[in-house]
Structure formats: C-alpha cells, structure tokens
Amino acid sequence: MIAYVLKTYPRFSQTFILAEILEMEAAGREIIVISLEKPNDGRFHEDLARVRAEVRYLPERASGHPWRYFSSHGRALLRSPLRYLSALGRALRWLPTSWKGFLRAPLIAEQASEAGCTRLHAHFASLPAISTLFAARLMGVPFTFTAHARDIYHRSRSPRMIANLLRETERTITISDYNRRRLEALGGSLAAPVTRIYSHVDTRRFVPGAAPAREPPIILAIGRLVEKKGFVHLIDACALLARRGIDFHCRIIGKGPLLGELRQRIEQQDIADRVSLEGPRSRPHLQRLLPLARALAAPCVIGADGDRDGLPTVILEAMACAVPVVSTPVTGIPEAVIDEATGLLVPQADPGALAAALWRLLVDEELCRRLGRAARARAVELFDTHHNVRHFASLLDDCPCPTPGCAPVLEESQAL
Structure with a gap:
C-alpha cells in the first residue's frame, strides 16, 4: 500500500x-x-x-x-x-x-x-x-x-x-x-x-482528429490565468495578427486571478471578436476541442516571483493530438517542443515573435501537418502515461x- x-x-x-x-x-x-x-x-x-x-x-x-x-x-x-x-x-x-x-x-x-x-x-x-x-x-x-x-x-x-x-x-x-x-x-x-x-499524457485518449477547423482557424490556449502562462503576450500577439488582416479565433480556456486584467487587455486592443476567455473545461471536452485547433499557444514566461511552468501537460496533450505547439524555451519545454521539428519556439515575453510563429501556422497547412506528425510521434515515444x-x-x-x-x-x- x-x-x-x-x-x-x-x-x-x-x-x-x-x-x-x-x-x-x-x-x-x-x-x-x-x-x-x-x-x-x-x-x-x-x-x-x-x-x-x-x-x-x-x-x-x-x-x-x-x-x-x-x-x-x-x-x-x-x-x-x-x-x-x-x-x-x-x-x-x-x-x-x-x-x-x-x-x-x-x-x-x-x-x-x-x-x-x-x-x-x-x-x-x-x-x-x-x-x-x-x-x-x-x-x-x-x-x-x-x-x-x-x-x-x-x-x-x-x-x-x-x-x-x-x-x-x-x-x-x-x-x-x-x-x-x-x-x-x-x-x-x-x-x-x-x-x-x-x-x-494518455496517448490513447488524446488522439489526432480528422482535420482542424478551417473557418476561422482556431488558436487554442489552455491553462490557469496566471502570469507564468504568458497569456497577456498572447493577447498582444493576436492584436498584431488582427491588424495584418489574418483570419483566426483565439480561445483561451481556464480561470484564475488575471481574468479581469486579461479581459481589459482584450478590450484595449479592440479584439473581442478575435479572442475569447471561455473559463475552465473538462478533460473530455478538451479531448474533443484540441484536434480542432490549428495551433496551441503556450507562451510561458518566468514570473517576477520566480514561478514558472515545469512541462505543461497541455503541451503534451496537444502533441498527442498532432496539434503544432508554439511555446517558449522555458524550463523543460524544449525537451518536448523541438524548434522547427515538433513545434515552434519563440523568446518569452515577445509578442512580435509569437505573432510571427502563429502566422506561419495559420497560413501553412503543410507545416502544421509536418510538425503535428512529429509531435505525435514524440509524445508516444517519451510522454505516454502508461509507460x-x-x-x-x-x-x-x-x-x-x-x-x-x-x-x-x-x-x-x-x-x-
């Protein structure tokens, strides 16, 4: 026992x-x-x-x-x-x-x-x-x-x-x-x-779907609404994409103390029609939602208090679903997301670089497929729950x- x-x-x-x-x-x-x-x-x-x-x-x-x-x-x-x-x-x-x-x-x-x-x-x-x-x-x-x-x-x-x-x-x-x-x-x-x-990640439950949503393509972000998740930088990146006329919908799933601040940021950037804060969701819901995404955004940062993510489970779940991940080289993330191989890495707290990486995935479906296949293979090899x-x-x-x-x-x- x-x-x-x-x-x-x-x-x-x-x-x-x-x-x-x-x-x-x-x-x-x-x-x-x-x-x-x-x-x-x-x-x-x-x-x-x-x-x-x-x-x-x-x-x-x-x-x-x-x-x-x-x-x-x-x-x-x-x-x-x-x-x-x-x-x-x-x-x-x-x-x-x-x-x-x-x-x-x-x-x-x-x-x-x-x-x-x-x-x-x-x-x-x-x-x-x-x-x-x-x-x-x-x-x-x-x-x-x-x-x-x-x-x-x-x-x-x-x-x-x-x-x-x-x-x-x-x-x-x-x-x-x-x-x-x-x-x-x-x-x-x-x-x-x-x-x-x-x-x-349970690679038997988190699996690729038939095809991601096309109109508009979905950028998904999942996690607690706290500083280390970097969602404020994602909102700023989405504002840059919107100004370029890129079609997308960013859905941020989660709850936390920064809800009010993030909502205000969305309003200030005038992108409420592009970015939604949707609250927490169950695992079965995420299993259905993840395969619909064109990309998962995980713009993690090291917080002012030293707090940081270790290796976010949601990154592994997205990889298992063959969804390309855009993240940052913080802590253990590069051990899962290999830049240009199983995903894309950008400097932390850099909305411009984040927007550029997301733009690549929004306009290049073949890149998404290539990164997604490699991500799924790496998830099965290194991050399977059973093993x-x-x-x-x-x-x-x-x-x-x-x-x-x-x-x-x-x-x-x-x-x-």
Missing part, C-alpha cells in the same frame, strides 16, 4: 496527479490519498469517479484543532521515542520551514499506518514533501517525492529545505532534465538519486527502507 500525500486533493488543475493515480491502480498498486486540505475548486474531472483509492483529510486547520495535533505528537513519542526524537531534532535544526510539516507528520503517520502503508510518496517539494518526510521517519518506511516547478523555483522556497529533502529521501522524481540538473546542484554529492520521469507511470511504479518498488538518522543535517551555509 502506497500513501500519496498531497496538499489538496482533488484539484481541477492537477490532472497529472489524477492520471498517475489511475495508472498506478491499473498497474495493481493499492493507494490511499492523504490530503492536507479539503478542495474548494467547485469543479472536478469526470475521471475522478474511476479512482478507487480512499481519501483521508487532516483536520482543516491546525489552529482550529490543536488538541488533535498535539495529542498525536504524544502518541508518536510513546510509540517510538527514538524515531520521534530523531525527527524532532531535524525539525528544530531546519526551522522555520520545517515546523508546519513536522506538526502534521504524526497524524499522517497514523493515517498511513492504519491503512497498512509500506511507503509514502508526496507531490511537490514544499509542505507535502516536508510533512511526508517526517511522517515516514516516524513510521520507518521509505519516503519519495516528485518535484515539479513552483515548488523548486518560486522565491518563497527555501533552497536549504529542498536540499535537506533531497538528502533525506530514498529517491527524488522530477519531470524534466532541466529540473534534474537544478535539484542535483542543490542536493550535492550527498543527495539521493534524482530520476527524471517526464510528465505524461512513464509504470516506470515510476517500478522505481518505488526498488526503494530501500531508510536507516533512521543516517542523513546529515544541513546548516544554512551548506545548502546554498
């Missing part, structure tokens, strides 16, 4: 976790999900009904249920004083970033132990991984985690804490070679192995049990 520890489950934007759990179950793994928080999205994917895993939630807020958290620490101390004191020592040395995770750890350990879990896995090198590390040490079972993007690069993240996670885990998984190099630099020679397992998750499952099976207290505790100066 494997416990997946997540900050919030389910989340509408984290389709990759849902797909991974489903494929792990298909591979015969028993899973329980332990969520630190209850969801408040209000929308859930239809595939959620296929998940067999039990979901357990911690008390909603530690401040609201202090007795449950503190009593769990007392029980953990009585069960195994050595393990508890060893974990406590680390938590004290790693303050201030460790305390929230350590506070939650005994409750996670109790939930996982009750379910008969023999290993713990977390997604994101932030509160979920920190909590899971301490819980695994209290239980004496293997701990692994998957690092994505924001959890590595956002300016609020502590390089020291990430380095300690890398040294304490039995194995780190990450979604691109770009991330792997960064994590190996943070962890140094004492870190556990960092394995790149690419983000994935990548089975590889991930085999790595978890090979993880050794930890030796309590074996990893060194880092001082701040050692990790930077």
